[in-house]
Amino acid sequence: MAEKQDDIEVTEEGGDKSKLKIIIIIAVVVIVLIAVAAALFLGGDDETAEGAEVTTDVSAVKQPPIYHAVERPLIVNFSDQSQGAVRYLSIKLKVMARDQVVIDAVTLNEPAIQHELLMLFFGQKYDELNTPEGVKALQEKTLSTINGILKAEQTIGELDSVYFTSLIMQ
Numbered sequence: 001m002a003e004k005q006d007d008i009e010v011t012e013e014g015g016d017k018s019k020l021k022i023i024i025i026i027a028v029v030v031i032v033l034i035a036v037a038a039a040l041f042l043g044g045d046d047e048t049a050e051g052a053e054v055t056t057d058v059s060a061v062k063q064p065p066i067y068h069a070v071e072r073p074l075i076v077n078f079s080d081q082s083q084g085a086v087r088y089l090s091i092k093l094k095v096m097a098r099d100q101v102v103i104d105a106v107t108l109n110e111p112a113i114q115h116e117l118l119m120l121f122f123g124q125k126y127d128e129l130n131t132p133e134g135v136k137a138l139q140e141k142t143l144s145t146i147n148g149i150l151k152a153e154q155t156i157g158e159l160d161s162v163y164f165t166s167l168i169m170q
Contacts, residue, residue: 063098065160068106070094073166074114076122087126092166095146097159105155106146116145129169139164 070093078087097103106113120141128134139162147158 065096065098066100066103068095068097068103069165070110070114072114074117074121076118076124078124078126088170089121089124089126089129090166090168091121091164093142094163094165095159096161096163097157099157102150102155102157102159105150105153106159109149109153113146113149116149117142120145126169135164135167 073090073092075088075090078089095103095106097106121138124134124138129138143159143162146162150158
């Protein structure tokens with residue numbers, strides 16, 4: 001029996017050592033967790049603030065498109081270039097933005113926009129517009145002309161695109 005007690009005593013001493021090891025491991029883990037938490041609270045504010053801005057920034061999320069049609073076609077003639085024939089250009093267009101404020105500004109400034117676009121279209125060369133590249137260049141000039149007017153009126157934002165829904169040249 002004494003041997004069994006000795007065995008038990010030896011086993012109990014080993015149990016005390018394993019309890020001590022577990023306590024040390026838990027203490028180390030707690031210290032590491034406290035250090036990580038302190039680093040996040042003290043040094044991580046800038047990263048957290050930047051991350052919050054990205055997730056809450058509305059402009060980072062792409063808004064759905066909003067279209068506006070210019071009701072009446074814009075018509076100009078090419079009298080100087082027609083070589084005796086009457087030639088004209090008729091364009092119907094739609095504009096697209098992702099903010100209703102921009103569409104409202106286009107509607108409000110539509111007379112000025114129509115005037116500037118008529119002047120732009122009147123200055124075009126018939127032969128240059130007879131190519132896809134010429135039409136694409138005119139589309140880009142139209143977009144920049146309208147955005148220039150909106151910028152002059154101090155509109156926040158600008159149009160994303162201009163679409164020619166009808167383009168007739170005769």
